[in-house]
Amino acid sequence: xxxxxxxxxxxxxxxxKTATLTCNYTNYSPAYLQWYRQDPGRGPVFLLLIRENEKExxxxxxxxxxxxxxxxxxFHITASQPADSATYLCALDRNYGQNFxxxxxxxxxxxx
Amino acid sequence: xxxxxxxxxxxxxxxGQSMTLQCAQDMNHNYMYWYRQDPGMGLKLIxxxxxxxxxxxxxxxxxxxxxxxxTEYFPLRLELAAPSQTSVYFxxxxxxxxxxxxxxxxxxxxxxxxx
Numbered sequence: 001x002x003x004x005x006x007x008x009x010x011x012x013x014x015x016x017k018t019a020t021l022t023c024n025y026t027n028y029s030p031a032y033l034q035w036y037r038q039d040p041g042r043g044p045v046f047l048l049l050i051r052e053n054e055k056e057x058x059x060x061x062x063x064x065x066x067x068x069x070x071x072x073x074x075f076h077i078t079a080s081q082p083a084d085s086a087t088y089l090c091a092l093d094r095n096y097g098q099n100f101x102x103x104x105x106x107x108x109x110x111x112x
Numbered sequence: 113x114x115x116x117x118x119x120x121x122x123x124x125x126x127x128g129q130s131m132t133l134q135c136a137q138d139m140n141h142n143y144m145y146w147y148r149q150d151p152g153m154g155l156k157l158i159x160x161x162x163x164x165x166x167x168x169x170x171x172x173x174x175x176x177x178x179x180x181x182x183t184e185y186f187p188l189r190l191e192l193a194a195p196s197q198t199s200v201y202f203x204x205x206x207x208x209x210x211x212x213x214x215x216x217x218x219x220x221x222x223x224x225x226x227x
Contacts, residue, residue, distance in 0.1 A: 009152065032214060043116075043202050043218030044155070089154065093214050099170075100145065100204075100216055104154040 002027040004103040006090060012109045013080055021075040021106045023090030028101075032093040033066055033073050037086045038105065044089055048075075080110045113138050118203050118219035125193040125226045133188040133222050135203030143206045144186040145170075145216065146178065148199040155202065161186055193226045200224070 007022035023033070032051055036044035050057045050066040050073070057064045063076040077084050087105040119134045137144065142163045147155040147170075157170030161180040175197060177189040186205075190197060201222045208214035 004154075034215065041221070043204075043220050044216075045218070046215035049215060091216075093208075099157065099160070100155075100206075101157070102147075102155040104152060 002101070004028075004090065004092060004101060006088075006103040006106045008106055009104070010107045010109065012111060015081060015110055015112050017080055019077040019080045019084070019108055019110070021088050021090075021108065023073040023075070023103055025071050025092055025103075028071070028092050029068075030092040033064075034091045034093060034100075035062075035064055035073075035075050036089045036091060036102075038089060039086050047088075049093075077108075080108075082110045082112050084108065085110050115139065116203055116205055116217050116219035118201075118222050120222060121220065122223045123225070125190070125224065127193060127195065127226060129193050130189070130191045131193070131224075133190075133201055133203075133224075135186045135188070135219060136184050137186075137203075137205040137217070138184065139205060139207070139217065140183060141205035141207040141217070142183065143208060144180065145204045145206075146176070146186070146188045147202045147204065148172065148197075149202060149221075150199050158188065158201075190224075195226050198224060198226045 004025045034049045035047045038044040065074045087107045089105045090103045092101045116137045145160045146158040156172045159178040161167045203219045204216040206216045
């Protein structure tokens with residue numbers, strides 16, 4: 001059966017360090033993979049999208065990699081700040097947007 | 113632009129009652145979605161629509177119904193509320209095109225409790 005896993009339910013890191021979150025999937029062949037941020041009591045907010053033929057995508061302090069052989073995406077936040085504390089969700093996009101399938105999320109806490 | 117607007121924000125229902133969760137978007141997006149989010153479980157797709165007049169089931173459609181008579185609105189109907197439907201419900205929209213960005217825009221959510 002199809003499955004999406006994110007490396008851990010919660011991750012604590014010190015301010016200034018790089019946070020690395022993992023998204024693994026099985027039995028999917030996604031056209032895209034996306035990362036969202038969700039703050040408590042709010043809806044998810046889009047951060048980055050990476051296509052199946054792209055290895056890496058960057059946006060300011062964020063970097064996403066996508067390895068279709070390993071069926072894995074890594075999401076990095078460099079020079080992390082307490083304001084980066086949130087839950088981060090990966091989502092697989094099949095059929096060009098007809099179906100978004102989300103992972104369970106990783107709750108990141110950046111400690112000052 | 114308001115984006116995706118959901119009403120109400122909170123609701124308590126008794127078992128067996130019915131209600132409609134409202135969702136509206138002003139971005140002229142063709143695609144709209146309803147998700148539910150339970151603690152630690154991520155988002156589960158209930159129903160989605162690729163355009164006015166077209167709807168389809170997601171992963172967890174039982175106990176729900178939808179309609180899409182216009183591009184802007186995509187209401188979710190609960191006919192006979194059950195405690196298992198206690199959850200946070202999110203509506204989202206997107207405008208995917210082949211080879212182009214397919215990010216989804218989410219509403220603020222409706223927190224529903226069935227007692």
